[in-house]
Amino acid sequence: GAVVSQHPSRVICKSGTSVKIECRSLDFQATTMFWYRQFPKQSLMLMATSNEGSKATYEQGVEKDKFLINHASLTLSTLTVTSAHPEDSSFYICSARSPLTGETGELFFGEGSRLTVL
Amino acid sequence: GQNIDQPTEMTATEGAIVQINCTYQTSGFNGLFWYQQHAGEAPTFLSYNVLDGLEEKGRFSSFLSRSKGYSYLLLKELQMKDSASYLCAAWDSNYQLIWGAGTKLIIKP
Numbered sequence: 001g002a003v004v005s006q007h008p009s010r011v012i013c014k015s016g017t018s019v020k021i022e023c024r025s026l027d028f029q030a031t032t033m034f035w036y037r038q039f040p041k042q043s044l045m046l047m048a049t050s051n052e053g054s055k056a057t058y059e060q061g062v063e064k065d066k067f068l069i070n071h072a073s074l075t076l077s078t079l080t081v082t083s084a085h086p087e088d089s090s091f092y093i094c095s096a097r098s099p100l101t102g103e104t105g106e107l108f109f110g111e112g113s114r115l116t117v118l
Numbered sequence: 119g120q121n122i123d124q125p126t127e128m129t130a131t132e133g134a135i136v137q138i139n140c141t142y143q144t145s146g147f148n149g150l151f152w153y154q155q156h157a158g159e160a161p162t163f164l165s166y167n168v169l170d171g172l173e174e175k176g177r178f179s180s181f182l183s184r185s186k187g188y189s190y191l192l193l194k195e196l197q198m199k200d201s202a203s204y205l206c207a208a209w210d211s212n213y214q215l216i217w218g219a220g221t222k223l224i225i226k227p
Contacts, residue, residue: 006160043205043219044161093160105149105209109160 002028002098006110013084014118021079021113023094029074030096034107035067038091050077050094084117091115120144122218124206129224130196138191138204138221146211152180152191153205155220161205164191193223201225 003026013019023033033050048069049057056069068080081088091114095107123141130136142150149168153161167173167182167189179192191204203220210216 041222043217045217046215091158095160105213106151106163106166107153107161107215109162112158112160114158 002026002096002108004030004094004096004108004110006094006113008113009111010114010116012116012118015085016083018080018082019084019115021081021092021094021115023077023079023096023110025075025096025098025108028096028098030077030098031074033071033077033094033096035069035077035079036093036095038093038112044093047079052077081115084115086117089115089117120210120216122206122208122216124204124218124221126219127222127224129226130193132196132198132225132227134196135192135194136196136223138193138206138223140189140191140206140218142187142189142206142208142216142218144208144210144216147184148209148211148213150180150182150189150209151205151207151215152178152189153207155203155205157202164204196225198225198227 005024007022031052035047036044038044046059047062050069050071052071058064071077093112094110151166152164154164155161165180167180172181177194182189203222205220206218208216
């Protein structure tokens with residue numbers, strides 16, 4: 001199947017700092033990538049849809065100035081958590097659909113990034 | 119509103135069969151997915167159903183009834199490595215993916 005790689009897998013930072021998470025599609029071009037966050041024992045919550053070459057589409061309640069998304073190329077999307085606070089501590093996961101999978105529309109997920117803000 | 123309902127947790131015995139149910143209410147419907155998620159890891163795709171009926175894939179099968187807004191994931195010959203959360207997700211009319219909270223499956227020897 002298609003491969004999506006996410007980095008870093010774990011990051012610990014101090015409150016007030018910014019953290020950048022990268023999401024790469026390794027063997028296909030992804031015009032659209034999706035960013036999720038997941039709190040313990042909860043389901044995935046879509047934060048935003050990242051569109052190559054244009055602005056991301058944010059879900060209701062997600063602060064676009066706090067969670068900056070850049071999708072500068074067909075294989076890379078980045079999520080920057082600006083001025084992180086402890087309540088931003090979560091598991092952040094990116095995903096994309098590969099044009100190679102046809103109509104099933106299955107999502108390929110990155111490994112996830114666990115952010116801990118002290 | 120749109121929502122997905124699935125049991126929070128289930129327990130089964132190694133070698134046995136378990137069925138995880140999922141009901142959905144969405145604005146339109148374009149298919150239903152099942153994903154497996156091990157603790158601390160990202161989800162991995164298991165199945166996709168868009169037509170009524172049973173789709174079998176090795177030890178895992180997925181069933182869909184669109185008229186009932188119902189799906190189940192059937193796992194046979196359970197192995198310890200099947201201990202994970204199983205996420206049900208449905209595509210609405212706009213191809214927005216609506217996620218369930220997941221069912222944590224505990225396998226006992």
